[in-house]
Amino acid sequence: xxxxxTRIFLLHCMFSLMAVGGANVLLPELHRHVVxxxxxxxxxxxxxxxxxxxxxxxxxxxxVSLIGWKLRGIPGALVATIGMCGPSSILTYGISLLWDxxxxxxxxxxxxxxxxxxxxxxxLGSGTLLARAADLSWVSYGVTAVAAIVxxxxxxxxxxxLAAGAAxxxxxxxG
Amino acid sequence: xxxxxxTPSLHELFTGFFMVGLQGFGGVLPIARRMMVEDxxxxxxxxxxxxxxxxxxxxxxxxxxxxxVVGKRFHGLTGALTASFALLSAPLVILLILATLYxxxxxxxxxxxxxxxxSAVAPGLVLAMGxxxxxRLDRRVWTGLLVLGTFLAIAIWRLPLLHVLAVCIPVGVxxxxxxxxxxxxx
Numbered sequence: 232x233x234x235x236x237t238r239i240f241l242l243h244c245m246f247s248l249m250a251v252g253g254a255n256v257l258l259p260e261l262h263r264h265v266v267x268x269x270x271x272x273x274x275x276x277x278x279x280x281x282x283x284x285x286x287x288x289x290x291x292x293x294x295v296s297l298i299g300w301k302l303r304g305i306p307g308a309l310v311a312t313i314g315m316c317g318p319s320s321i322l323t324y325g326i327s328l329l330w331d332x333x334x335x336x337x338x339x340x341x342x343x344x345x346x347x348x349x350x351x352x353x354x355l356g357s358g359t360l361l362a363r364a365a366d367l368s369w370v371s372y373g374v375t376a377v378a379a380i381v382x383x384x385x386x387x388x389x390x391x392x393l394a395a396g397a398a399x400x401x402x403x404x405x406g
Numbered sequence: 407x408x409x410x411x412x413t414p415s416l417h418e419l420f421t422g423f424f425m426v427g428l429q430g431f432g433g434v435l436p437i438a439r440r441m442m443v444e445d446x447x448x449x450x451x452x453x454x455x456x457x458x459x460x461x462x463x464x465x466x467x468x469x470x471x472x473x474x475v476v477g478k479r480f481h482g483l484t485g486a487l488t489a490s491f492a493l494l495s496a497p498l499v500i501l502l503i504l505a506t507l508y509x510x511x512x513x514x515x516x517x518x519x520x521x522x523x524x525s526a527v528a529p530g531l532v533l534a535m536g537x538x539x540x541x542r543l544d545r546r547v548w549t550g551l552l553v554l555g556t557f558l559a560i561a562i563w564r565l566p567l568l569h570v571l572a573v574c575i576p577v578g579v580x581x582x583x584x585x586x587x588x589x590x591x592x
Contacts, residue, residue, distance in 0.1 A: 249567050251575070253468040255532055259560050260567040267564075279512070282525035283504055289427050289497020290434045292467035296498055300505045308502055312494065319466020320474045324486055327475045330460055337586045338579075343463060345582030348549040349574045350462070351539045352556025358533035359561040361525075371526040378530025383537045390431040392527050400523020401516065 234271065234302045236310045243295055243314030250319065252350025254292035258357040262364055265298055272301055278365035286393050292316070371405045414448055416481055416488055422446055423473055423492035430497075434469045442476065449476070469493065548581045 242264065250257050258281070265271045272280075280301065284294040292315060299311025333339045362375045378392050399405065414422065422441050430437045435458070442448045449457065457479075461471035470490055477489030511517050543549055552574065559570045 248465050249571060250465045250467065251571060252462060253466075255535065257567070258532075259564070263564065263566065278525040278528075279508075279521045280505075282521050282528050283508055284501065285528040285531065286431075286524050287497060287501045287504055288429060288431055289501065290430060290467055290469045290493070292470065293494075293497055293501050296501055297505055300502060305502060308498070308505075312498060316467060316470050316490065316494070319464065320470060320486070320490060323461065323464050323466065323471040323474045324478060324483075326464060327460060327478060337583065337590065340586045341583035342579050343459065343582070344544065344549075344585055345552075345578030345580070346463060346575070347539070347543055348552035349556050349571075349578050351536055351543060352553040352574075353560055353567075353570075354532060354536035354539060355553070356557045356560035358529045358531075358536055359557075361529035361532060365522075365525045365529070371522070374523070374526040375530045375533070378527040379533040379537070380530075382531050382534035388431060389531050392531065393431070393524050396523035396525075396527030397520040398523065400519045400521065400526070403519055405519070405522045405526055 234269075234307075236303055236306055239299050239302055239307055240310045240314040243299070243311045244318050246295065247315050247318040248322070250315075251346060252353060254290065254294070254315075255357050256350060256353035258294075259353075259360045261294070261298065262360060266364075274364045276301075278361065281361060281364075285389075286397075368405060374399065374405065411447055411449070414446065414480055416485065418446070419477060419480060419485055419489050420492040422448075423477075423489045424496060426469075427493045427495070427497045430469075434493075435472075438469060438472060448480070546585070548585070552578055552581070 246257055246260065249260065262274070262277055266274050266277050280297040281294055284291065284297055287293070293312070295315045296308040296312045299307035299309070301307070303310070358379070362372060365371065374396065378396065381387065382389060382392060426434060426438045426441050439454055439458075443451055443454050457472055457475050458468070460475060461468045464471055470493065473489040473493045474486045477485035477487070479485070481488065508517070540553065543553070556570060556574050559565045559574075560567070
């Protein structure tokens with residue numbers, strides 16, 4: 232695979248500024264770029280990389296490190312991570328200098344109220360797309376649904392759910 | 407009256423965020439809150455909520471944004487760099503080790519089966535997070551339609567994120583502004 236480090240970096244700089252509401256909203260866009268548009272990996276492999284990122288400790292944003300790793304090994308992982316965190320961090324640093332001044336501005340509340348529903352729609356969209364990317368059996372969709380309900384209703388450490396998923400996978404029932 | 411709070415040294419900033427990075431599975435924010443508000447008492451609950459609000463509002467990974475704001479508050483640019491580096495370094499190393507193992511053993515049936523199970527659960531966690539955010543949303547017709555519209559555009563019609571944002575953000579902020587204006591009237 233011949234994807235330059237510069238290209239990986241610039242792509243992730245763009246993702247960084249599009250991640251409105253956090254890294255999880257980006258999954259469909261990541262999938263669109265690396266699977267649909269460029270064919271750098273299969274949909275199934277994308278789902279596997281996401282599974283590894285979830286099973287490892289740390290912020291979910293590190294899925295981009297795995298994509299970078301897949302494309303160009305460890306340098307790719309570093310470049311993708313820095314690209315993904317850099318521009319948004321610089322923006323945050325700058326805005327946090329001014330933010331307190333706008334505490335009472337109606338625009339501040341308008342932005343907060345207006346972005347919240349968008350983030351929710353994007354996160355739900357990410358979850359749906361991810362379930363489809365794994366391209367599994369109906370049994371797996373059932374597992375996804377049960378996991379969603381249990382995670383929503385209870386305060387289990389998500390690690391237990393992921394471990395239960397791995398154990399269930401070992402039975403071979405999920406295909 | 408505000409109780410005086412300890413100002414963390416750079417070293418404490420580093421160890422605090424380093425431990426958060428190592429612990430967070432499938433979501434780091436609750437652990438970050440516990441470390442900063444309960445265990446080390448750098449911030450009170452209200453301050454944390456404000457920092458989090460900003461971190462979630464701006465683009466980029468929320469927890470990284472939080473580490474930037476908190477690091478900056480105590481030690482300026484050095485603090486921001488220290489906190490974000492501390493947060494990401496350990497999980498990145500672990501992830502690269504796992505990735506290397508996956509590269510070598512990913513084709514084994516045992517590994518494939520386990521990953522299939524994990525990748526069936528992982529989307530469920532993302533959906534649950536969306537549902538949690540949704541439960542806290544101010545319920546109105548416009549917020550509901552905006553959630554639905556964004557969801558359809560991304561998951562069903564598979565439109566590019568940039569196009570979706572270019573339409574949804576002005577619409578959302580515009581409606582948010584009207585809503586703020588209306589609720590401010592007596």
